[in-house]
Amino acid sequence: MSAVHERIWVGIDAGKGHHWAVAVDADGETLFSTKVINDESQILQLIDTAREKASDVRWAVDISGRASTLLLALLIAHGQHVVYVPGRTVNRMSGAYRGEGKTGAKDARVIADQARMRPKGFARLNTPPELVATLQVLTNYRADLIADRVRLVNRLRDLLVGICPALERAFDYSAAKGPIVMLTEYQTPAALRRTGVKRLTTWLERRKVRNPGDIAAKAVEAAQSQMTELPGEKRAANLVCDLAHHLLALDERIKDNDREIRETFRADERAEIIESMPGMGPVLGAEFVAIVGDLSGYLDAGRLASHAGLAPVARDSGRRTGNYHRPKRYHRRLRHIFYMAAQTAMMRPGPSRDYYLKKRGEGLLHTQALLALARRRVDVLWAMLRDKRLFTSTPPVTQTA
Numbered sequence: 001m002s003a004v005h006e007r008i009w010v011g012i013d014a015g016k017g018h019h020w021a022v023a024v025d026a027d028g029e030t031l032f033s034t035k036v037i038n039d040e041s042q043i044l045q046l047i048d049t050a051r052e053k054a055s056d057v058r059w060a061v062d063i064s065g066r067a068s069t070l071l072l073a074l075l076i077a078h079g080q081h082v083v084y085v086p087g088r089t090v091n092r093m094s095g096a097y098r099g100e101g102k103t104g105a106k107d108a109r110v111i112a113d114q115a116r117m118r119p120k121g122f123a124r125l126n127t128p129p130e131l132v133a134t135l136q137v138l139t140n141y142r143a144d145l146i147a148d149r150v151r152l153v154n155r156l157r158d159l160l161v162g163i164c165p166a167l168e169r170a171f172d173y174s175a176a177k178g179p180i181v182m183l184t185e186y187q188t189p190a191a192l193r194r195t196g197v198k199r200l201t202t203w204l205e206r207r208k209v210r211n212p213g214d215i216a217a218k219a220v221e222a223a224q225s226q227m228t229e230l231p232g233e234k235r236a237a238n239l240v241c242d243l244a245h246h247l248l249a250l251d252e253r254i255k256d257n258d259r260e261i262r263e264t265f266r267a268d269e270r271a272e273i274i275e276s277m278p279g280m281g282p283v284l285g286a287e288f289v290a291i292v293g294d295l296s297g298y299l300d301a302g303r304l305a306s307h308a309g310l311a312p313v314a315r316d317s318g319r320r321t322g323n324y325h326r327p328k329r330y331h332r333r334l335r336h337i338f339y340m341a342a343q344t345a346m347m348r349p350g351p352s353r354d355y356y357l358k359k360r361g362e363g364l365l366h367t368q369a370l371l372a373l374a375r376r377r378v379d380v381l382w383a384m385l386r387d388k389r390l391f392t393s394t395p396p397v398t399q400t401a
Contacts, residue, residue, distance in 0.1 A: 011112025020104030060115035279345035
Protein backbone atom coordinates (compact mmCIF):
# COMPACT_ATOMS: atom_id res chain seq x y z
CA MET A 1 0.00 0.00 0.00
CA SER A 2 1.50 3.32 -1.07
CA ALA A 3 1.68 6.26 1.35
CA VAL A 4 -1.15 8.80 1.02
CA HIS A 5 0.73 11.76 2.54
CA GLU A 6 4.10 13.25 1.73
CA ARG A 7 4.95 13.97 5.37
CA ILE A 8 3.23 13.49 8.72
CA TRP A 9 4.17 14.32 12.30
CA VAL A 10 3.68 11.88 15.17
CA GLY A 11 3.62 13.29 18.70
CA ILE A 12 4.19 10.90 21.58
CA ASP A 13 3.29 11.60 25.18
CA ALA A 14 5.78 9.16 26.73
CA GLY A 15 5.29 7.32 30.02
CA LYS A 16 6.79 4.41 31.93
CA GLY A 17 4.08 1.84 31.26
CA HIS A 18 2.60 3.14 28.03
CA HIS A 19 2.76 5.97 25.49
CA TRP A 20 0.04 7.88 23.64
CA ALA A 21 0.70 8.60 19.97
CA VAL A 22 -1.14 11.07 17.72
CA ALA A 23 -0.33 11.67 14.05
CA VAL A 24 -1.22 14.84 12.13
CA ASP A 25 -0.83 15.79 8.49
CA ALA A 26 0.44 19.03 6.92
CA ASP A 27 -2.93 20.73 7.58
CA GLY A 28 -2.99 19.72 11.24
CA GLU A 29 -5.73 17.11 10.79
CA THR A 30 -5.53 14.05 13.04
CA LEU A 31 -4.77 10.84 11.15
CA PHE A 32 -4.76 8.45 14.08
CA SER A 33 -4.65 8.52 17.88
CA THR A 34 -3.68 5.40 19.79
CA LYS A 35 -2.36 4.11 23.09
CA VAL A 36 0.85 2.09 22.83
CA ILE A 37 2.20 -0.19 25.55
CA ASN A 38 5.91 0.33 26.27
CA ASP A 39 6.75 -2.93 24.50
CA GLU A 40 9.00 -3.62 21.53
CA SER A 41 6.39 -5.35 19.37
CA GLN A 42 3.78 -2.61 19.89
CA ILE A 43 6.27 0.18 19.21
CA LEU A 44 7.39 -1.53 15.99
CA GLN A 45 3.73 -1.86 14.99
CA LEU A 46 3.30 1.89 15.59
CA ILE A 47 6.30 2.62 13.34
CA ASP A 48 4.81 0.46 10.56
CA THR A 49 1.43 2.17 10.91
CA ALA A 50 3.01 5.61 10.59
CA ARG A 51 5.07 4.55 7.56
CA GLU A 52 1.92 3.38 5.80
CA LYS A 53 0.46 6.87 6.14
CA ALA A 54 3.39 8.83 4.67
CA SER A 55 6.74 8.43 2.98
CA ASP A 56 8.36 10.87 5.44
CA VAL A 57 7.49 10.57 9.15
CA ARG A 58 8.70 13.05 11.75
CA TRP A 59 8.51 12.01 15.41
CA ALA A 60 8.41 14.19 18.52
CA VAL A 61 8.55 13.15 22.19
CA ASP A 62 8.27 15.08 25.44
CA ILE A 63 10.55 12.88 27.57
CA SER A 64 14.15 11.95 26.74
CA GLY A 65 14.90 10.04 29.96
CA ARG A 66 14.79 6.38 30.96
CA ALA A 67 11.02 6.09 30.44
CA SER A 68 11.44 6.57 26.69
CA THR A 69 14.70 4.63 26.24
CA LEU A 70 13.15 1.69 24.40
CA LEU A 71 10.99 3.97 22.25
CA LEU A 72 13.90 6.19 21.20
CA ALA A 73 16.23 3.25 20.61
CA LEU A 74 13.75 1.59 18.23
CA LEU A 75 12.91 4.82 16.38
CA ILE A 76 16.55 5.77 15.84
CA ALA A 77 17.51 2.19 14.93
CA HIS A 78 14.90 2.33 12.14
CA GLY A 79 16.29 5.61 10.80
CA GLN A 80 13.46 7.83 12.05
CA HIS A 81 13.79 11.59 12.58
CA VAL A 82 13.03 12.31 16.28
CA VAL A 83 12.98 15.68 18.08
CA TYR A 84 12.50 16.61 21.71
CA VAL A 85 9.65 18.97 22.65
CA PRO A 86 10.14 20.19 26.26
CA GLY A 87 7.33 19.50 28.70
CA ARG A 88 7.23 23.19 29.57
CA THR A 89 6.36 24.01 25.97
CA VAL A 90 3.61 21.39 25.94
CA ASN A 91 2.19 22.76 29.18
CA ARG A 92 2.15 26.35 27.91
CA MET A 93 0.67 25.51 24.51
CA SER A 94 -2.07 23.21 25.86
CA GLY A 95 -4.05 26.30 26.84
CA ALA A 96 -4.42 27.25 23.17
CA TYR A 97 -6.33 24.04 22.40
CA ARG A 98 -10.00 23.36 23.03
CA GLY A 99 -10.98 22.01 26.43
CA GLU A 100 -9.46 22.35 29.88
CA GLY A 101 -8.85 18.65 30.47
CA LYS A 102 -5.41 17.11 30.42
CA THR A 103 -5.07 13.73 28.75
CA GLY A 104 -2.32 11.78 27.05
CA ALA A 105 -4.07 12.13 23.71
CA LYS A 106 -4.31 15.92 24.02
CA ASP A 107 -0.65 16.27 25.03
CA ALA A 108 0.43 14.04 22.14
CA ARG A 109 -1.60 16.20 19.76
CA VAL A 110 0.08 19.34 21.09
CA ILE A 111 3.51 17.73 20.69
CA ALA A 112 2.79 16.74 17.08
CA ASP A 113 1.43 20.19 16.24
CA GLN A 114 4.45 21.96 17.73
CA ALA A 115 6.83 19.78 15.72
CA ARG A 116 4.78 20.50 12.57
CA MET A 117 4.69 24.28 13.03
CA ARG A 118 8.30 24.65 14.22
CA PRO A 119 10.38 22.31 12.02
CA LYS A 120 13.70 23.81 13.19
CA GLY A 121 12.69 24.84 16.68
CA PHE A 122 13.54 21.66 18.57
CA ALA A 123 16.69 19.63 19.12
CA ARG A 124 17.05 16.33 17.33
CA LEU A 125 17.57 13.24 19.49
CA ASN A 126 20.16 10.55 18.87
CA THR A 127 21.14 7.42 20.75
CA PRO A 128 23.95 8.35 23.18
CA PRO A 129 27.23 6.40 23.07
CA GLU A 130 27.50 3.47 25.47
CA LEU A 131 29.88 5.32 27.81
CA VAL A 132 27.58 8.36 28.03
CA ALA A 133 24.54 6.14 28.63
CA THR A 134 26.42 4.30 31.38
CA LEU A 135 27.40 7.57 33.05
CA GLN A 136 23.78 8.74 32.89
CA VAL A 137 22.66 5.62 34.74
CA LEU A 138 25.44 5.84 37.33
CA THR A 139 25.07 9.56 38.04
CA ASN A 140 21.28 9.34 38.31
CA TYR A 141 21.66 6.41 40.70
CA ARG A 142 24.15 8.42 42.75
CA ALA A 143 21.66 11.29 43.02
CA ASP A 144 19.07 8.82 44.34
CA LEU A 145 21.55 7.43 46.89
CA ILE A 146 22.44 10.92 48.12
CA ALA A 147 18.75 11.79 48.46
CA ASP A 148 18.20 8.59 50.46
CA ARG A 149 21.11 9.49 52.73
CA VAL A 150 19.72 12.96 53.41
CA ARG A 151 16.37 11.45 54.39
CA LEU A 152 18.01 8.90 56.71
CA VAL A 153 20.10 11.58 58.43
CA ASN A 154 17.03 13.75 58.96
CA ARG A 155 15.12 10.83 60.50
CA LEU A 156 18.08 10.02 62.71
CA ARG A 157 18.35 13.57 64.01
CA ASP A 158 14.60 13.74 64.63
CA LEU A 159 14.72 10.58 66.74
CA LEU A 160 17.79 11.78 68.66
CA VAL A 161 15.98 14.98 69.66
CA GLY A 162 13.40 12.76 71.37
CA ILE A 163 16.17 10.93 73.27
CA CYS A 164 18.77 13.59 74.07
CA PRO A 165 18.73 17.03 72.35
CA ALA A 166 22.30 17.72 73.54
CA LEU A 167 23.55 14.55 71.81
CA GLU A 168 21.78 15.58 68.60
CA ARG A 169 23.50 19.00 68.70
CA ALA A 170 26.94 17.61 69.51
CA PHE A 171 27.78 16.25 66.04
CA ASP A 172 27.25 16.89 62.35
CA TYR A 173 25.85 13.47 61.47
CA SER A 174 25.69 14.31 57.76
CA ALA A 175 29.46 14.78 57.46
CA ALA A 176 31.13 12.63 60.16
CA LYS A 177 31.22 8.83 60.15
CA GLY A 178 32.48 8.38 63.73
CA PRO A 179 29.28 9.51 65.52
CA ILE A 180 27.21 7.21 63.26
CA VAL A 181 29.41 4.26 64.26
CA MET A 182 28.93 5.18 67.92
CA LEU A 183 25.14 5.20 67.53
CA THR A 184 25.15 1.58 66.38
CA GLU A 185 25.89 0.63 70.03
CA TYR A 186 25.23 3.65 72.26
CA GLN A 187 22.15 5.82 71.75
CA THR A 188 20.92 6.92 75.20
CA PRO A 189 22.47 9.27 77.79
CA ALA A 190 22.40 6.52 80.45
CA ALA A 191 24.33 4.09 78.24
CA LEU A 192 26.96 6.72 77.42
CA ARG A 193 27.39 7.69 81.10
CA ARG A 194 27.83 4.05 82.14
CA THR A 195 30.45 3.50 79.44
CA GLY A 196 32.52 6.61 80.18
CA VAL A 197 35.04 8.43 78.02
CA LYS A 198 37.89 5.92 78.35
CA ARG A 199 35.92 2.79 77.48
CA LEU A 200 34.07 4.56 74.67
CA THR A 201 37.36 5.79 73.21
CA THR A 202 38.76 2.25 73.24
CA TRP A 203 35.59 0.90 71.62
CA LEU A 204 35.79 3.50 68.84
CA GLU A 205 39.52 2.87 68.29
CA ARG A 206 38.82 -0.82 67.64
CA ARG A 207 36.47 0.22 64.86
CA LYS A 208 39.11 2.51 63.34
CA VAL A 209 37.15 5.71 63.89
CA ARG A 210 38.97 8.99 63.33
CA ASN A 211 39.51 11.16 66.44
CA PRO A 212 37.89 8.67 68.84
CA GLY A 213 38.87 10.64 71.93
CA ASP A 214 37.14 13.82 70.79
CA ILE A 215 33.98 11.96 69.81
CA ALA A 216 33.86 10.09 73.14
CA ALA A 217 34.41 13.28 75.15
CA LYS A 218 31.65 15.19 73.32
CA ALA A 219 29.19 12.30 73.56
CA VAL A 220 29.69 11.74 77.28
CA GLU A 221 29.56 15.48 77.98
CA ALA A 222 26.20 15.66 76.16
CA ALA A 223 24.93 12.62 78.09
CA GLN A 224 25.91 14.14 81.47
CA SER A 225 23.86 17.25 80.70
CA GLN A 226 20.62 15.22 80.79
CA MET A 227 19.62 12.88 83.61
CA THR A 228 15.94 12.56 82.63
CA GLU A 229 14.75 9.56 80.63
CA LEU A 230 12.26 10.77 78.00
CA PRO A 231 9.07 8.87 77.05
CA GLY A 232 9.54 6.31 74.27
CA GLU A 233 13.33 6.41 74.66
CA LYS A 234 13.93 2.64 74.41
CA ARG A 235 12.00 2.21 71.18
CA ALA A 236 13.55 5.36 69.69
CA ALA A 237 17.01 4.05 70.62
CA ASN A 238 16.35 0.82 68.70
CA LEU A 239 15.26 2.82 65.66
CA VAL A 240 18.38 5.01 65.90
CA CYS A 241 20.54 1.88 65.98
CA ASP A 242 18.77 0.53 62.90
CA LEU A 243 19.12 3.84 61.03
CA ALA A 244 22.82 4.06 61.90
CA HIS A 245 23.46 0.61 60.40
CA HIS A 246 21.50 1.59 57.29
CA LEU A 247 23.55 4.80 56.95
CA LEU A 248 26.86 2.96 57.15
CA ALA A 249 25.70 0.44 54.53
CA LEU A 250 24.46 3.27 52.31
CA ASP A 251 27.82 5.06 52.60
CA GLU A 252 29.51 1.91 51.29
CA ARG A 253 27.11 1.79 48.33
CA ILE A 254 27.83 5.45 47.57
CA LYS A 255 31.56 4.77 47.79
CA ASP A 256 31.29 1.83 45.37
CA ASN A 257 29.15 3.89 43.00
CA ASP A 258 31.67 6.75 43.06
CA ARG A 259 34.48 4.34 42.25
CA GLU A 260 32.54 2.97 39.27
CA ILE A 261 31.73 6.50 38.09
CA ARG A 262 35.40 7.47 38.34
CA GLU A 263 36.58 4.41 36.40
CA THR A 264 33.95 4.80 33.68
CA PHE A 265 34.55 8.53 33.31
CA ARG A 266 38.31 8.15 32.98
CA ALA A 267 37.79 5.73 30.11
CA ASP A 268 36.61 8.76 28.08
CA GLU A 269 39.31 10.52 26.08
CA ARG A 270 38.08 13.91 27.36
CA ALA A 271 38.43 13.00 31.04
CA GLU A 272 42.02 14.22 31.37
CA ILE A 273 41.11 17.56 29.80
CA ILE A 274 38.06 18.07 32.01
CA GLU A 275 39.86 17.06 35.22
CA SER A 276 42.75 19.39 34.47
CA MET A 277 40.40 22.33 35.04
CA PRO A 278 40.49 23.37 38.74
CA GLY A 279 37.33 22.35 40.57
CA MET A 280 36.23 19.71 38.05
CA GLY A 281 36.70 16.36 39.77
CA PRO A 282 35.68 12.96 38.38
CA VAL A 283 32.12 13.08 39.76
CA LEU A 284 31.32 16.57 38.42
CA GLY A 285 33.12 15.70 35.18
CA ALA A 286 31.07 12.52 34.80
CA GLU A 287 27.82 14.41 35.38
CA PHE A 288 28.92 17.00 32.80
CA VAL A 289 29.58 14.31 30.15
CA ALA A 290 26.32 12.53 31.02
CA ILE A 291 24.34 15.72 30.34
CA VAL A 292 26.12 17.24 27.32
CA GLY A 293 27.28 14.05 25.59
CA ASP A 294 29.71 14.82 22.77
CA LEU A 295 28.76 18.56 22.67
CA SER A 296 27.34 18.14 19.17
CA GLY A 297 24.11 19.75 20.31
CA TYR A 298 25.86 23.06 21.12
CA LEU A 299 27.06 25.33 18.32
CA ASP A 300 29.28 27.40 20.62
CA ALA A 301 30.08 28.13 24.26
CA GLY A 302 27.17 30.57 24.43
CA ARG A 303 24.68 27.77 23.73
CA LEU A 304 26.23 25.67 26.50
CA ALA A 305 26.07 28.61 28.91
CA SER A 306 22.44 29.20 27.96
CA HIS A 307 21.57 25.55 28.65
CA ALA A 308 23.22 25.92 32.07
CA GLY A 309 21.26 29.09 32.83
CA LEU A 310 24.40 31.24 32.97
CA ALA A 311 23.51 33.52 30.04
CA PRO A 312 21.16 36.40 30.97
CA VAL A 313 17.92 36.79 29.03
CA ALA A 314 16.80 40.17 27.65
CA ARG A 315 13.57 41.68 28.94
CA ASP A 316 13.16 44.81 26.80
CA SER A 317 9.90 46.62 26.23
CA GLY A 318 9.20 50.00 24.61
CA ARG A 319 11.99 52.39 25.55
CA ARG A 320 13.47 50.02 28.09
CA THR A 321 16.54 48.38 26.59
CA GLY A 322 19.46 46.51 28.05
CA ASN A 323 17.25 44.99 30.74
CA TYR A 324 18.40 41.46 31.53
CA HIS A 325 17.17 38.89 34.04
CA ARG A 326 17.96 35.35 35.14
CA PRO A 327 16.57 32.70 32.76
CA LYS A 328 13.82 30.36 33.91
CA ARG A 329 14.30 27.57 31.39
CA TYR A 330 17.65 25.86 31.90
CA HIS A 331 19.15 22.59 33.08
CA ARG A 332 19.35 22.85 36.88
CA ARG A 333 21.89 20.07 37.29
CA LEU A 334 24.22 21.50 34.64
CA ARG A 335 24.09 24.89 36.36
CA HIS A 336 24.88 23.19 39.68
CA ILE A 337 27.95 21.51 38.14
CA PHE A 338 29.48 24.79 36.96
CA TYR A 339 28.51 26.58 40.19
CA MET A 340 30.12 23.95 42.45
CA ALA A 341 33.23 23.76 40.26
CA ALA A 342 33.58 27.55 40.37
CA GLN A 343 33.14 27.60 44.14
CA THR A 344 35.85 24.97 44.61
CA ALA A 345 38.28 26.71 42.23
CA MET A 346 37.64 30.09 43.85
CA MET A 347 38.95 28.86 47.20
CA ARG A 348 42.47 28.21 45.84
CA PRO A 349 45.03 30.71 44.47
CA GLY A 350 44.87 31.04 40.72
CA PRO A 351 43.07 32.81 37.89
CA SER A 352 39.64 31.69 39.14
CA ARG A 353 40.16 33.28 42.53
CA ASP A 354 41.62 36.41 40.95
CA TYR A 355 38.55 36.79 38.73
CA TYR A 356 36.21 36.20 41.67
CA LEU A 357 37.95 38.86 43.76
CA LYS A 358 37.82 41.24 40.81
CA LYS A 359 34.05 40.82 40.57
CA ARG A 360 33.66 41.28 44.32
CA GLY A 361 35.66 44.47 43.99
CA GLU A 362 33.19 45.67 41.36
CA GLY A 363 30.41 45.45 43.95
CA LEU A 364 28.92 42.05 43.11
CA LEU A 365 27.58 39.82 45.87
CA HIS A 366 29.16 36.44 46.58
CA THR A 367 26.59 34.49 44.55
CA GLN A 368 26.71 36.97 41.67
CA ALA A 369 30.50 36.82 41.54
CA LEU A 370 30.40 33.00 41.53
CA LEU A 371 27.90 32.95 38.68
CA ALA A 372 30.07 35.37 36.70
CA LEU A 373 33.06 33.09 37.32
CA ALA A 374 31.04 30.03 36.29
CA ARG A 375 30.06 31.75 33.04
CA ARG A 376 33.67 32.56 32.26
CA ARG A 377 34.73 28.98 32.98
CA VAL A 378 32.16 27.70 30.47
CA ASP A 379 34.08 29.52 27.73
CA VAL A 380 37.38 28.13 29.00
CA LEU A 381 36.14 24.53 29.21
CA TRP A 382 34.57 24.80 25.77
CA ALA A 383 37.84 26.03 24.25
CA MET A 384 39.81 23.29 26.03
CA LEU A 385 37.55 20.55 24.64
CA ARG A 386 37.50 22.13 21.18
CA ASP A 387 41.29 22.43 20.97
CA LYS A 388 41.97 19.25 23.01
CA ARG A 389 44.25 21.18 25.37
CA LEU A 390 44.84 20.78 29.09
CA PHE A 391 44.17 23.69 31.42
CA THR A 392 47.02 26.14 32.03
CA SER A 393 47.03 29.11 34.37
CA THR A 394 48.28 31.35 31.53
CA PRO A 395 46.29 31.65 28.27
CA PRO A 396 47.88 29.95 25.23
CA VAL A 397 49.78 32.16 22.79
CA THR A 398 48.01 32.48 19.46
CA GLN A 399 49.99 32.96 16.28
CA THR A 400 48.90 35.50 13.70
CA ALA A 401 49.04 34.69 10.01
